Amino acid sequence: MNIKTKISLIFWGICASCYAQTPFTCHVKLDKPFHGKVIVAKIIDRLTGLDTLEVSGKDFTVKYNIQQAEEYRILSRPFTFDISVLAEPGCHYEISANGRENDITTVDGKEQNLYTKLLKQCAPISEEMNKVGKEYMKLKEAGKLKEAEEVLKANNALFEKENQTKLAFVKAHPNTLAGMKAASEYLSMSYKDMNDIKELLRDNPYKYTYSWRSFNSKYQELADKWIENKQAPDFTTTDINGKIVRLSDFRGKTVLLDFWASWCVPCRAKMKELRKVYDQLKERNITVLSISMDEKRSAWEKASKEDDVIWTNTCDLKPFRENSIGKAYKVTNVPQLFVISPEGVIATQNPSLKEILKTSPSKTTSKKHTSYSAAETIVL
Secondary structure, eight states, X not given: OOHXXXXXXXXXXXXXXXXXXXXXXXEEEEXXXXXXXXXXXXXXXXXXXXXXXXXXXXXXXXXXXXXXXXXXXXXXXXXXXXXXXXXXXTOEEEEEEEBTEEXXXXXXXXXXXXXXXXXXXXXXXXXXXXXHHHHHHHHHHTTOHHHHHHHHHHHHHHHHHHHHHHHHHHHHSTTSHHHHHHHHHXXXXXXXXXXXXXXXXXXXXXXXXXXXXXXXXXXXXHHHHOOTTSBOOXXXXXXXXXXXXXXXXXXXXXXXXXXXXXXXXXXXXXXHHXXXXXXXXXXXXXXXXXXXXXXXXXXXXXXXXXXXXXXEEEEOOOOGGGOHHHHHTTOOEEOEEEXXXXXXXXXXXXOOHHHHHHSOGXXXXXXXXXXXXXXXXXXX
């Protein structure tokens, strides 16, 4: 065998090893007999079926060749169960399936074991959120709106607790597939929060997965809308008494710019909080300027009266997506808050009221902030 042949064989041997595939195996036990098709799938750009088998009975085994670890789905048609597993080449998974509630055990699948640990941490929070959510709907249907608002606050607190649990998990496991999936499930309206997570994932080897594409898509959307430290776009609008209002009229003052709408439940709760702390904001020389995204004057006026909005309160009465002020500030969801410095620069984007109150009049350009959680946000 000449040297050229040897080199060729080595080359093709390396290529073959690079593309070598090893099956993962799932033994699935069902709570009741199933007769139909089972699809092995994964999300590429959308959920894509990779293999199909006919099943009849209460248990079956799926075996599928893979080259690298990734999230796979095992779904039934007609629908009876939907199983998600972080599969690794050569690993075996024992699964007890009941609808969307699945118990997965594995000796050798470290990624699934990690993610199962997160699920167990989040389970009691999710159960409590379901209870609180049902209570909220009951109160709302009964017309007990004040009680419903208090329950909504409790639900938001639980949501934030679950979100922080996922964030802690990402910090503890930044270079794992399980950590990547947790990052894709983390919900924030803050570019800074998402940027911090992206830094954590910098060396994560699973950037070929859908979890990464999902996270990066949300990150990029926020990055495109993040206008902190930029000059605040000037605008002209009309307040509730018909007076012309320009942002430039407030130059030299710190302005809290608040985007809201009468139909947005989280906005209405936030407006009530804003009313409670309004005097404290005045003491800190912070001027509040609200921009309603309503298009019906009657709804805007009614909500303003109910929430006792006594500060400058404006509205252009245009459809949400046609609102030029909203477009200028890249507002695609409400509520949204911007703190504008006396020099007309956006000092902070989506700070909490608590954080604003901690800020002294001369330090309203503080970089620290706490964003609204996604549970508190209405997206259009």
